[in-house]
Amino acid sequence: MKPAFERFVTGIVRQTDCNREEREDLYEELLSHLECSFIDYKNEGYSEEEAMRTAMTNFGTEQEVGNQLQEAMYPKRKGMMLGLAVASLLYAYSVYASQLFVMGDAHIIWLVAAVIVSAAILYVTVRPVTSLNRRLWMNGLLLVHLFIFFYGLLLATDLDNRLSVGLTIIACLILLLGILLVYRTTIYDYPAKDQLAGSGMKWLHFINITTGIFVVFVSLFFVWAMLWFTDEFSAMFLLTLLPISAWAISYAIQLRLMKQQKPVWAYAVVIFQMAIILSGLAYWIVVF
């Protein structure tokens, strides 16, 4: 095997968001393609050096091929991730400066957290890290981003009207993009080998992510409402974490049941979970 080909293919594969298994497959496929091309050129009378150079030149640059492969495998993902990172960075500086110069509040810890998480998203987008290209890691990063920028949304709503409207809309768009990327990462972009393939699993993820967003939003709303009436933290606030914990446990049970090839039981759990949430919602609507 030619070391130049190996370096060239490694450079191409690095441009993609593939996980380790996918990268290995892609690496083998590209390498064999280059080898075939090399042999063809040699048979046409090229010297070994010329055949190698021509095969790589005709293949395209690392950057071009890498980007094309990324786009073919995960359409628009890189653009969405880049958009999220850049918009988040610009938003973080804007809302921090507005809070500082208009309201006199320096939210330094939030700024640092927002810049770190946005820069991390930027980094894994422009320089994908194989060991981090896992659904768990990517979703973890996106969820941390969602929490930090939800707080950023609250900072925007806290500003004077002339600034808060525009920044609140931008914050909502950033959060929507983040949520969309969580759906993509979970359902489409990173299929795990140890889970059942097919639409059943995708629907399970879809339902759980949707209900998770709802449960977290309602819980945070109650924390916000409690903070409205009190100046200090109360142990009562921890009660609002119970629904989030119950949702997380239910989701984990469903995934485990799917892994054990018991899809019917997994569907039963998700139906039970939905029934509880819808009953709570109906009770809320009827009472209030």
Place this chain on the structure above:
Amino acid sequence: MNKKAFGILAGVLGIITVVFIALGFMFNKPDNKKQEGLTELFDVSVDGLLAVVKYDKGKAGIYLSGANAEPVVQLPVEQTIMDISFSEDGHVIAYVVSDKELNASSGSSIHLFELRTATDQVVLSADSIITELAFDKKNPDKLIYLQADVFTNYSPITGARPHDFDVHGYDLTSGEQTRYTEMQKYSMQSLQVSATDESVYIQMNDDEDAKSADDLFASYQRIFKIPLHAPNEKEIISNPASEEDIYDFLVLPDRDEMIYQAVGGTSSSGTFEYELFSYNWESDETVQLTNLKEYAAKPVQGKDGKIYFLVDLKFAKRNPEYRIYKMDLDGKNIVEVLK
């Protein structure tokens, strides 16, 4: 993007962030220095002089209309003014000083500022929180005030607030303090002293007969007249059958009438709009005086016969924006006096 290019980008982001952090340390303002502008505290003297409490870079001060922009009284940034009141002759302003950050050990002091000599003296210090005060209109040497004896949170999800209110009095000549009521009310507001008899008017919750939490929630804020020497004989002078809460008020005894603040409507965004109304307890007639669709409050009668009142143009937003208006007794000819 190669490693070097990302390193340069990360460096730029780092520098920008460090610059913003440095700016944060330079321009961050502590909460107690952020307060600026008019508060909701004001009073009108017999000479038509308007005294208002304003903050300047967090420092509470008393400012007089018609005078220069300098405050006649200014407190350290840690303290605040809870209430002010002109004496009947308009020569003295009484005011209450307390901590901005109230806690269980907070106390209050009543000051008198003599306008002619520009002298200030502390006449009473209390271990509890005094929230409002007023001169007795029949006795220039007597102050009546509301005092909260505890600072606590009655509910697990609410922060500590002043509670256990009662009506107290202080004789400026003899130095004698008198506790007039033993109600320990959850809340008392809008103290007014009667110009004709030994009684006060106070806004409180009409929860005397409440036996359960549901009864308490179903009760309304009403205006009570409390005879100082027979507080148990208190009576409701606002419309006792009305199913609306009444907050601020002004009694016009010679007209058997009061002007009060209540919710007049709701804005398109769901925020309550507070208006001023008049209620004549002889004719049982209610008239809406203002229709500003803002937050009208604190009616005070000037010697010119006009009703001075406060409007918050940014009610329910983070920072209030107060204006003072005046109008005729029938709600006509509303004009802005101070902003």
